[in-house]
Amino acid sequence: MESSGWHLASLLCVAILTFLCHSTQGQANGDCPADGRTWVAFGNNCYCFVHGEEDIPKRYTIEKAKDMCKDFGLLTVHSAEENKFIVDYSPNVWKGSVNVWLGMYYSIDDNQFKWKDESPLTFKNWEEGGMEDLEVPPVDTCVTLHVASGMWESVSCTEQQENGVVCETPQKAAPVKKNGSPVLSALVILSVILILGISAFVWFLQQRSNSGSFLLPSFEYHPPFKAPSADQTCLVEAEEIS
Structure with a gap:
């Protein structure tokens, strides 16, 4: 006994x-790129809201937006929470009504929109009519997010210029520390006692x-x-x- x-x-x-x-x-915390730009962490990703000169939004083509987010990617939205985060944070960067390019394209083979990484749209937030009432040929269709409403709109990739660019990249895992802090070591000792x-x-x-x-x-x-x-x-x- x-x-x-x-x-x-x-x-x-x-x-x-x-x-x-x-x-x-x-324990390890995520890490955002250190390239001199301001990155904001949300969920498992990092976001860079591209500023214009003196915080004044400038208008960019989709190709220019892709070039500005080189080595990363344009904004992708996979949940209502992520969509709300973009809407809520944008006023900290831009003033007035801003439309943000989404990293999305129209796949003719599958006859549907897809993200640039080929992942399907698990979350959709089309404005009324949305992609069902396309006014441009599918081959020339891009998508923007209206920050004022949070809704998505299909627009022309070649004719439309938007004044919001958000780059996105997954967070990098921080290196795991092998040696704990003195406080944590003390907690372990007290627990044993x-x-x-x-x-x-x-x-x-x-x-x-x-x-x-x-x-x-x-x-x-x-x-x-x-x-x-x-x-x-x-x-x-x-x-x-x-």
């Missing part, structure tokens, strides 16, 4: 220590319970040893002779 209790406490201690070590050493203290207390309660008394352990009284007197010694000798 005693050995099993200590064995269970030891296993619990090792399990918690392992969890603490992994949780303190395995606490676990051992609780284990010792539980073992002590088990000992008192097994002794038959919850309050005090039972003791058996033994009177002190006394040497026999001279008369008792003579009686013993007489009995042995007879």
Whole structure:
């Protein structure tokens, strides 16, 4: 019983220590590019809202927008939360009504819009009519996001110029630190001491319970040893002779 209790406490201690070590050493934060531009992290991606001169939005063609986001990519939106993030953050960069190019194209083979990375549209936010009422040939169709409303519109890739460019790239995983901070190390040590203290207390309660008394352990009284007197010694000798 005693050995099993200590064995269970030891296993619990090792399990918690392992969890603490992994949780303190395995944490890593995402990282955005350090190319001199301002990148904003949201979810698992980083976004760069391209400024114009003196924060005044300029108008760019789709090709110019792609060139400005070289080595990265134009904005892609895969959820309502991401769409709302673009709408809410844009006023921090631009003033007035801004339309942002989306990294989307119309696939003639599949007869549908796709993102530049060939991923399907898991989220759509077309304005009324949307892509069903295209006014331009599909081969010349691009998509913009209206920051004022958050809705999407299909426009001409060659004739339309928009005044908002947002570059996007996945966050890079930060290197995992092998050595924990002094505070985390102290927490691990305190956790070990606490676990051992609780284990010792539980073992002590088990000992008192097994002794038959919850309050005090039972003791058996033994009177002190006394040497026999001279008369008792003579009686013993007489009995042995007879």
